[in-house]
Amino acid sequence: MKKLIVSNWKNYVATTAQAEEILERVNDFLESLGETLEHGSTGQPKELSMVFCPPFTFIKEVGNILMTSHFEHQAVLGAQDLPEDVAENFKKMNVRYVIVGHSDRRYGLGESDEMVNKKLKDVLRNEMIPIVCIGERVRDENYKKFLEQQIAGTFADLSADEITKCIIAYEPVWAISTNPDAKPDTPESALESIKIIRNVLIGDKRLAISDLPMFLYGGSVTSHNVGDFLQHDEISGVLVGGASVDKEEFVKILSIVKQSNENN
Ligand code: PGA
Numbered sequence: 001m002k003k004l005i006v007s008n009w010k011n012y013v014a015t016t017a018q019a020e021e022i023l024e025r026v027n028d029f030l031e032s033l034g035e036t037l038e039h040g041s042t043g044q045p046k047e048l049s050m051v052f053c054p055p056f057t058f059i060k061e062v063g064n065i066l067m068t069s070h071f072e073h074q075a076v077l078g079a080q081d082l083p084e085d086v087a088e089n090f091k092k093m094n095v096r097y098v099i100v101g102h103s104d105r106r107y108g109l110g111e112s113d114e115m116v117n118k119k120l121k122d123v124l125r126n127e128m129i130p131i132v133c134i135g136e137r138v139r140d141e142n143y144k145k146f147l148e149q150q151i152a153g154t155f156a157d158l159s160a161d162e163i164t165k166c167i168i169a170y171e172p173v174w175a176i177s178t179n180p181d182a183k184p185d186t187p188e189s190a191l192e193s194i195k196i197i198r199n200v201l202i203g204d205k206r207l208a209i210s211d212l213p214m215f216l217y218g219g220s221v222t223s224h225n226v227g228d229f230l231q232h233d234e235i236s237g238v239l240v241g242g243a244s245v246d247k248e249e250f251v252k253i254l255s256i257v258k259q260s261n262e263n264n
Contacts, residue, residue: 056079081119100133161211167213222243223256
C-alpha cells in the first residue's frame with residue numbers, strides 16, 4: 001500500500017502565488033517520474049498519494065490546481081480544520097481530508113477533546129476523512145496516561161466502524177518544529193506510542209486488529225528522517241509541516257517516499 005504524505009501548510013504559505021510556486025515544482029517532479037514510466041504504462045503514473053492542506057483563504061484555488069495535470073490521481077485537497085458551517089462548502093470544493101485536533105488548536109486556541117470530538121463527527125457525517133492529531137505535550141512519566149485520556153475523549157461515542165474510517169496522526173507536541181526545542185521523535189518511540197493508542201482502541205473501543213485506523217507520524221519530518229519512519233508497516237504515512245513548504249526539501253521527501261513505496 002502506498003504511504004500517505006499530508007502537507008500541512010499552516011500559515012507558512014501566505015499567498016496563492018506562493019502556493020502555485022510549490023505546486024509547480026511538485027508537478028515538475030511528477031512529470032519527471034512520468035517520463036521514466038512512459039513505456040507501456042497506461043495513463044498517469046500513480047506512484048504517490050498526497051494530501052495538500054492549504055490555508056482557507058485560497059483553498060479553492062489549490063483545489064483547482066490539484067485537479068489538473070500530473071496531480072490527478074496522486075494528490076487531493078485537505079483542510080487544516082473544520083470551521084463551523086463550512087462542511088457543505090468543503091464538500092463542493094472536493095475537500096477529502098480534514099485535520100482535526102492539531103496541537104495549534106488544542107493548546108493555542110484552547111480546543112478541548114470534546115470540541116475535537118464534535119468536529120470529528122461532523123467530518124465523518126459529511127463523508128470526508130478526519131486526520132485526527134493525537135500526541136502528548138511532554139514526554140514525562142505520565143505520557144501514557146495522557147495519551148489514553150486524549151484518545152478516550154477525542155473518540156468518545158464513536159462506533160468501531162467510524163473509528164476505522166479515521167486516520168490518526170501521532171504528533172508529539174514537543175517534536176513539532178514550531179517548538180523552540182523541537183527534535184523529531186525516533187521511529188521506535190513513535191511506534192511505542194502508536195502501540196499505546198492501538199491498545200486503547202482494541203481494549204476500550206473493541207476494534208479488531210484488522211479494523212484499526214491508519215497511523216501517520218508527524219513532528220519535524222524531513223528528508224533526513226522520513227525513510228526511517230516509513231520503513232515500519234505500522235506507520236502508513238507522514239504529516240509534514242515546515243518541510244512541506246520548502247519546495248526543494250519537499251521534493252526530496254517525495255522521492256524518498258516513492259522509493260519506500262517501491263520497496264514495499
Ligand atoms: P512540523 O509540523 O513538520 O513543522 O513539525 C507538523 C505539524 O504541525 O503538523
